[in-house]
Amino acid sequence: MHSDPPPSLEKRYARIGVVLIAPTVLVFCAVILYPLISAIYLSLFSIYTPTLAGEWVGVDNYTALLASGDFWNAALNTLIWTVGTLMLQLVFGVAMALLLNQSIVFQSLARSLVLFPYFLSTVVAVLVWRWLFNDLYGILNHVLLIAGLIDAPVNWLGQMPNAMISIILVGAWKYFPFVVIVVLARLQSIPEQLYEAATIDGAGPFQRFTDITLPQLRDVLVVVVLLRAIWDFKEFDLIYLMTGGGPVRATQTLSLLVYEEAFRLNRMGMASTYAVAMMLVLLGFTLVYLRQTNRLEEG
Amino acid sequence: MAEVVFEKVRKTFGSTVAVNDLDLTIDEGEFVSLLGPSGCGKTTTLRMLAGLEEPSGGTIRIGDRVVNSVPPAKRDIAMVFQSYALYPHMTVGKNIAYPLKKRGIREPERSERVMATARLLELETLLDRKPAQLSGGQQQRVALGRAMVREPQVFLLDEPLSNLDARLRAHMRAELIELHRRIGRTMIYVTHDQLEAMTMSTRIAVMNAGVLQQFATPADIFHRPANVFVAGFIGSPAMSLVEGELVGSGGGDGERRFRVHCGALDVALPAGLLNRSAAPGPISLGIRPEDILLGSGHHTAAVGVVERTGHESIVRLEAQGTPLIVRAPGDTPIESGETVRFSLRVERLHIFDSTTGLRLNADTKDS
Amino acid sequence: MNASRARMIWSVVTWTIVLAVVFPLIWMIVTSVKPQSELFSIPPTLMPETITFEHYRRLLTDTPFLQYFRNSMILAVTTTVVVVVLGTLGAYSLVRFKYRGRETLATLVLFTYLMPSVVLVIPLYLMMAKLGLANTLASLVIAYTTFALPYALWLLRSFMSSIPVDLESAALVDGAGRMGAFVDVVLPQALPGIVSTALFTFILCWNEYLFALVLVNSDSVRPLTAGTMNMLITSFNIDWSLLMAASVMMSLPLIVIFTFLQGTLTKGFGAGAVKG
Incomplete structure (x- = not known):
């Protein structure tokens, strides 16, 4: 990449902002978003809790x-x-x-x-x-x-x-x-x-x-x-x-x-x-x- | 060289244009005011120069360096904020020392410079206080001290006096003039107060709706306003602006002669008052309050409200439907309701093209 | 005087209600120091005839209460530290930086803040089993993050946005970078807000029950809430004095925090919780 023209201030600041929020977003995805999506996914299965054996049942x-x-x-x-x-x-x-x-x-x-x-x-x-x-x-x-x-x-x-x-x-x-x-x-x-x-x-x-x-x-x-x-x-x-x-x-x-x-x-x-x-x-x-x-x- | 140059600088926020193609060159050591009503783009201009906003287009140079994308810390500028923005958790001494600390200036030099600045602003006894324990005027001095301590190339001041009471403001105006004289650095001063701009500046940049209207010395701005906006904005009370018609009245001696018809006013303009582009058509006639002389003359008007301040009287006239404002001596024997005769100092009338708003007087400098 | 009589009347009315509101808590303390013999006397004695700390002694020596207390403390402190560090950086980013997706992110935070734990508990249970974290304190820290992080972010965001932007601008002009301004100016200003958020987050974690019920099942990792309830459920004869003593002990940290937070409660918390 060329060094000139210098990256704009706004872009540099945005990068800092993204770095600051990144850990939060990662944790969010891992402990909230992923479980939420899997909850929706699980709702399409029939699962027996003790064995966790599942079977696809669609919208049943x-x-x-x-x-x-x-x-x-x-x-x-x-x-x-x-x-x-x-x-x-x-x-x-x-x-x-x-x-x-x-x-x-x-x-x-x-x-x-x-x-x-x-x-x-x-x-x-x-x-x-x-x-x-x-x-x-x-x-x-x-x-x-x-x-x-x-x-x-x-x-x-x-x-x-x-x-x-x-x-x-x-x-x-x-x-x-x-x-x-x-x-x-x-x-x-x-x-x-x-x-x-x-x-x-x-x-x-x-x-x-x-x-x-x-x-x-x-x-x-x-x-x-x-x-x-x-x-x-x-x-x-x-x-x-x-x-x-x-x-x-x-x-x-x-x-x-x-x-x-x-x-x-x-x-x-x-x-x-x-x-x-x-x-x-x-x-x-x-x-x-x-x-x-x-x-x-x-x- | 620390001149400051704006070239075709634009700033847009979403679809609103805050600053539109600004061209402005400020010489080293000048005291320039950016003057205009709120929302005119003056603060945005200052913040772009400070690096707190990034221009959407054009270039800003300080000296011969393009600073568009240079962070504020690397611009060698200092700024005084309208809110003062003193760090509440730091003492006065720490506030003033902060810019030095950030630039790696070590003790004991740091303390020496803080002391020198404090002495200059008479803050020595307050160095251990927190900002919240200071009066408005003292806070203002600390803000100034924090800006001065580093001796930057350019000082930026954003309405620094607007939170002070009237007396303190007058006092600080004088101090700022003195300060500028002593340190001789470029100062750029944002204000909506024309009195501040007129008294302190070497030149004033009048802005409106994101567009630079005129950039000239205070005297030029006052006596030769470049357009209707500047004419109406500068001067207190404001210049009377009357819509009318410019008509030719061929002088016979080869010189072009004009008259203006503005309702009841019918005035013959002196030869050579207008420039070459003047032509018969709709115009705005501008009359400063001090250019109307009461007592005699062939115009008459009804006297409306008279405001007496002691040393002068501001008189509102109505000349057959045309409102005029007059500044008269304080002892003028005049009462609301009577009819007066008045005359105009015709050589000082201001004529503006109604469609372009531009000044048509011959003394307008071509630029 | 009319005004002072009105004040008297309002005082009596208000204090009667206030005492009625806190009566259950007074009763909790009274019960916890009554001897067993007095507990079941009919009618009940309002003030105990003899005060005994026997129940507290039994609680600390005969039950796993101290273990539960230790678990709760580790859990709440760890979660709070993690969440407040992440939340402070994240909230600052949401408040003061411009980048794509920021608004969406803020909305998502709100949504998860209002999300019921019971929706997340099933997938989290499966996730912990898969990760081999089932029945560990770590699994609870992870689970607590799901409600504590959005909560802390939301509170911190409103605290941070009340700091004047001019202060940061001044720091930038004075020679600091964005992070320098954050450390030198924003953090000291946000500190009271950060402390309040930490304390509120601690309370939230300290009081959590559902995850503790589902995700752990042995006394060595059980926090206070689930542990004390377990004492109720598994005991043959419900020992109310012991349970009231446990309740008092469990509330002690809250009382300490509460006195500390009094000022913020009427101002900061109300604002933070509602304005968002």
């Missing part, structure tokens, strides 16, 4: 999926769980953020304490809640009995609809702090003048909330809902550890179904098919999220 798994009661049952459970826990997280999270935005005593301590469940291991959260929910010795039943709200100990995790309600509640408890963090950060960035101007214009506290706070929160709430919807949709640990999908399959979501197919029923091909179906749903979510954030960046 997909036709089986559409006809499978388990799949639709899990899809419905996923929907109920996601919508239920997300709504609670949202309402509770926004309310908590508004409270924590008030001037209260030990404000920063209160803020930190509220965030704690979010950073706790799901394993710890589940252990604690299973102990609280314990039908014989759990404190929850005792408190409710003393308060006269129930007359006999409730079986929280072994019956429907209690089991679904329980995981939705625990999910809300564990994840609402995320909503608090984001909303609180946004609340603090609303200029005080807006409220002062509204007060001068004669708006009361409620009007100030609906006319200023809510519109200012709207964009950030849309993003929070999307992110939380994605994360709740794919939740595995919490539900698996709380109920294991039971009683029977009453709280089995798609994530749990994938796990069960692959490692209990030893049907890896079928499990991959379920996983690919989940991936497609999430792809849709992600696209909506991207559109939304791009819109926010432009706006």
Whole structure:
């Protein structure tokens, strides 16, 4: 190659940029892209987990999926769980953020304490809640009995609809702090003048909330809902550890179904098919999220 | 020789043209301002010279070296940024020493030079502070010090005074002039403030929409604006520009004579005011506020708003639908609403071709 | 005064809810120091009559808890170091360089950030078996990278893009190359962001359960999450005090990190997680 003319600055810089990202891209391809593609590939096989012996079945798994009661049952459970826990997280999270935005005593301590469940291991959260929910010795039943709200100990995790309600509640408890963090950060960035101007214009506290706070929160709430919807949709640990999908399959979501197919029923091909179906749903979510954030960046 | 030359330099970002075929030669030791409204390409021009942007076409030379693809570090330039861009984690001393360190200048020379620069800018007592602990004016000095310490061939300054308050800005203008006089290096200064450009520069390059409009001394820019844009951009308050018609009025003595009709204004131009290319047709008539004399004359106008600053009064007139701005002495006895007579200093009128926008006065230098 | 009364009311309301929210955690600590005899008393005692650290002693001596703890620590630290080094370089590249495919790459990072682990666990399980890494800590480090790397990249990207470009430009003009400017100016500026990202990544790895459940099956490599759950599942009589003690111990590193991160939590993390 000739040395003149010298390579342009832009080209030299681009080369540095590519060198910097190269290790990441390599790791990405090896541990994410390759497994993703093989998941799709595996979904075309029938594989027995212990021996890993596979047999090509084409799209049979997909036709089986559409006809499978388990799949639709899990899809419905996923929907109920996601919508239920997300709504609670949202309402509770926004309310908590508004409270924590008030001037209260030990404000920063209160803020930190509220965030704690979010950073706790799901394993710890589940252990604690299973102990609280314990039908014989759990404190929850005792408190409710003393308060006269129930007359006999409730079986929280072994019956429907209690089991679904329980995981939705625990999910809300564990994840609402995320909503608090984001909303609180946004609340603090609303200029005080807006409220002062509204007060001068004669708006009361409620009007100030609906006319200023809510519109200012709207964009950030849309993003929070999307992110939380994605994360709740794919939740595995919490539900698996709380109920294991039971009683029977009453709280089995798609994530749990994938796990069960692959490692209990030893049907890896079928499990991959379920996983690919989940991936497609999430792809849709992600696209909506991207559109939304791009819109926010432009706006 | 450290002259700076732009030859047919272009810069495009996607489909937008930021700088269009720029030709500019800046002599060694000059103080040149790139002046224009925001988005005119002046900062892009400076950043191309710094090596922070790469030209899409043309060549840039510093001395006799083509620097198009030379990284900033190897250009022997220094730059002061509008945001100052002081390194927040380094002390003032470390900030100033950084360019020396990067060029392998060792202790104790490094410290000596930092001290010398600090002394010059009266920063000695601040050397151990972090930038966040300094006032805006002090930060500005540190930014200047970091640029000066290395004694580069060319200094680039990107709106360095725009974040200072008005008083400090006036003070720093004087200091920069003094600094330039003392070190005698080429300085290229980007600003949108014509006052800064007019007071400090040896020459000004006026830019608009990526195109160089005029490159001349401040006096030339003011008295002989090359086109309508420069005429309207330079001067405060701005020159009144009135659309009108240039008509011939054959003088009889062989000399070409012209009149301008601009609405109510009908003015006979003195012989020899216009150049050879002037011909009857649509023109823009430019009148500086100080070239309208109130009190007598055969024109009349209604007085609009009068702004008094004490030593002068800015008077807005309306001469039968034609708005004019006048600079009058501060004690002019004039009130809004009355009618005044005025006259024009016809030898100082500016005539521009309406279609090309170019100046038609005879004093325009051909270049 | 009206204002101070309003403040009192808001304080009482808010603190009541806050205490209700953290009650399960208080109960966890209380249970962990109650003697076995008191545990099953009806009604339960809110404050233990006698405090005992017997459960902690048993946890450390009679169970593989310390082994699990060590495994978790090795896992989380290794993954965090790998991911933060890669992520810092990668995020800088995504934020400040122009090359073909950059935008696509950024989108891909987001997509994988939101990808469910359960999709990857099957192919990773097969991959580890093929590579002979089944049932090793290395297999978990690799698996953890799948969620930690996109996460760290995403956080670091937003931290890095908030550093003024002018600082790098100044460094370039002052005589640094691109990498010199990165080391001298960008890294010191990004350091708080890098530390926060490292801590968040650590938490994420520390808390991971699914991969730990699937990819390893012996106590010598099992991390805390899977190990503690194993104690629950395999025990004949569920020993709640022991499990609560384990929960407390497991949460200790998080409490340390948490106090350290308090400031960032209300600002940086919210911004990083949402703005992207």
